[in-house]
Amino acid sequence: MRSTIISAIERVAFEQKRTIAPLTDDLPLVESGLDSLCLAILVARLEDITGRDPFGLGDVSLPTTFGELVAFYEHAA
Amino acid sequence: MPLKSLSLASLVETGAAGRSIWMRDAVVSLEDCARKTGLGGSFELLEGKSVILLTGDQLKTAAALIDLDGWARRLVLCPPDFELRHLGAVIRDAQVDALVYDGQVEPPVETGLALLAPCGLALRQRSIVPIRRFETEWALLTSGTTGDPKMVIHTLATLMGAIAPGHDDRPVQNWATFYDIRRFGGLQIFLRAAAGRGSLTLRTAGEAVEDFLDRVSSTEVTHISGTPSHWRLVLIGSAARPAAIEYVRLSGEISDSAVLNALASLFPGARIAHAYASTEAGVAFEVEDGRAGFPASLLGESDDGVTMKLVDGSLAIRSNRTALRYLGEGAPELRDAEGFVDTADMIEVRGERCFFVGRRGGIINVGGAKVNPEEVEAVINLHAGVHASLVKARKNPVTGALVEAVVVLKAGVQETPGLRDEIIAQCAERLAPYKVPALVRFAPSLAVTAGGKLLRQT
Numbered sequence: 001m002r003s004t005i006i007s008a009i010e011r012v013a014f015e016q017k018r019t020i021a022p023l024t025d026d027l028p029l030v031e032s033g034l035d036s037l038c039l040a041i042l043v044a045r046l047e048d049i050t051g052r053d054p055f056g057l058g059d060v061s062l063p064t065t066f067g068e069l070v071a072f073y074e075h076a077a
Numbered sequence: 078m079p080l081k082s083l084s085l086a087s088l089v090e091t092g093a094a095g096r097s098i099w100m101r102d103a104v105v106s107l108e109d110c111a112r113k114t115g116l117g118g119s120f121e122l123l124e125g126k127s128v129i130l131l132t133g134d135q136l137k138t139a140a141a142l143i144d145l146d147g148w149a150r151r152l153v154l155c156p157p158d159f160e161l162r163h164l165g166a167v168i169r170d171a172q173v174d175a176l177v178y179d180g181q182v183e184p185p186v187e188t189g190l191a192l193l194a195p196c197g198l199a200l201r202q203r204s205i206v207p208i209r210r211f212e213t214e215w216a217l218l219t220s221g222t223t224g225d226p227k228m229v230i231h232t233l234a235t236l237m238g239a240i241a242p243g244h245d246d247r248p249v250q251n252w253a254t255f256y257d258i259r260r261f262g263g264l265q266i267f268l269r270a271a272a273g274r275g276s277l278t279l280r281t282a283g284e285a286v287e288d289f290l291d292r293v294s295s296t297e298v299t300h301i302s303g304t305p306s307h308w309r310l311v312l313i314g315s316a317a318r319p320a321a322i323e324y325v326r327l328s329g330e331i332s333d334s335a336v337l338n339a340l341a342s343l344f345p346g347a348r349i350a351h352a353y354a355s356t357e358a359g360v361a362f363e364v365e366d367g368r369a370g371f372p373a374s375l376l377g378e379s380d381d382g383v384t385m386k387l388v389d390g391s392l393a394i395r396s397n398r399t400a401l402r403y404l405g406e407g408a409p410e411l412r413d414a415e416g417f418v419d420t421a422d423m424i425e426v427r428g429e430r431c432f433f434v435g436r437r438g439g440i441i442n443v444g445g446a447k448v449n450p451e452e453v454e455a456v457i458n459l460h461a462g463v464h465a466s467l468v469k470a471r472k473n474p475v476t477g478a479l480v481e482a483v484v485v486l487k488a489g490v491q492e493t494p495g496l497r498d499e500i501i502a503q504c505a506e507r508l509a510p511y512k513v514p515a516l517v518r519f520a521p522s523l524a525v526t527a528g529g530k531l532l533r534q535t
Binding site for chain 1: 443471474475479481501510511515516
């Protein structure tokens with residue numbers, strides 16, 4: 001899942017001509033170099049690739065760091 | 078009471094010999110329609126009445142319209158997909174006195190109407206010589222998405238305001254259309270055929286495009302009309318193009334440069350015109366310069382009595398071709414205090430050119446930034462491998478919505494990830510980042526409404 005998310009992020013960043021910070025677990029998403037449009041696209045792509053839509057699960061605490069984002073998708077199985 | 082100067086019957090009783098309306102399996106002579114009736118003895122009872130036409134097919138509708146214009150007080154034209162559950166409301170709002178129905182089936186039950194008149198295509202001499210003294214109101218139904226349909230009132234004069242009258246010294250125009258004449262777009266072409274002194278070839282429901290075009294060839298059609306979606310169907314097929322075509326007309330949807338260019342190469346030498354019209358606003362203008370959009374110089378007042386302006390980006394039109402009003406109790410005002418009809422079609426002015434960018438309601442909101450689907454579709458359609466596209470909103474937890482594109486490729490073009498990247502890159506070159514489709518899916522075809530427009534509701 002981690003590698004899927006990383007390659008999706010790299011792809012979105014490339015398309016949107018964004019430079020991204022090294023993706024460490026404690027990297028806050030707001031400092032990742034991805035803006036809200038990039039994050040929106042990432043979430044939509046991940047839904048298509050993984051079939052998972054953790055945001056659609058309702059009352060969940062949203063991820064704020066890269067590590068939490070990975071966990072968010074891993075736990076949404 | 079003065080005689081009407083113009084009735085539909087008077088338009089079709091002269092002109093080329095043998096002029097007719099052709100369908101795949103039937104034909105009716107326009108001259109006969111002018112001189113005879115398909116309503117039998119009911120004809121004389123319909124004078125001055127408000128009449129609803131639920132005739133079952135286009136030929137019977139055409140015959141009844143010619144029969145009754147100037148004779149009935151009001152004609153209510155039901156579109157082909159009219160749902161009978163709305164019949165009661167339409168009868169009430171249009172104060173209908175009589176129903177003309179397909180003579181081969183049982184009339185709809187429980188209309189409460191005293192006069193039910195069957196119509197057929199075995200036209201017979203009328204028992205009287207009609208004196209057509211009514212400025213008949215034509216009530217057209219607009220396609221509401223919910224509730225009962227709205228009705229707008231036209232007259233033959235408003236409907237024909239944009240049509241040059243035929244003259245004996247002008248070449249005869251033989252028309253064809255993909256539209257159904259029971260809708261505004263098709264009705265326009267029916268009336269153009271009536272004024273053009275020639276024949277009309279109509280597509281039978283479900284008829285294959287190739288078969289229809291074969292008939293268009295054999296009936297020597299010179300003028301042909303459809304929506305851009307209809308024309309894309311023609312462009313897919315490799316059918317031989319009808320040779321006699323002089324004039325190709327697009328309306329009902331935004332004509333982008335991809336479809337205009339393709340038609341120009343398919344019909345070299347023909348005039349390619351795209352028209353702007355709606356049931357409410359009537360025919361506003363047509364453009365023949367082969368480019369998408371229209372000259373900004375058309376804004377303001379023009380010589381032909383059409384005034385156009387932009388109100389918050391939406392096109393508003395005042396002319397003697399707009400509908401007169403909505404029908405029914407509590408109906409909204411169709412025209413504002415100055416006589417303008419708001420079209421809800423959004424315009425973007427770029428230099429000397431105005432471009433249609435979509436419907437006011439159809440806007441996709443990406444994190445507060447507005448995207449018109451049609452603007453994005455026009456860019457996608459520029460790609461050489463793309464046949465057609467549909468852009469729509471996809472729900473998103475971050476921005477509320479994202480732009481998603483469904484793309485139909487041209488025959489023989491392979492779906493590849495590289496192609497998807499090319500399409501996205503082409504959009505990125507020409508559009509703001511939030512307008513670029515975040516997701517591109519390929520599909521074998523796109524759904525089209527009964528009226529020949531891309532189905533946007535999913």
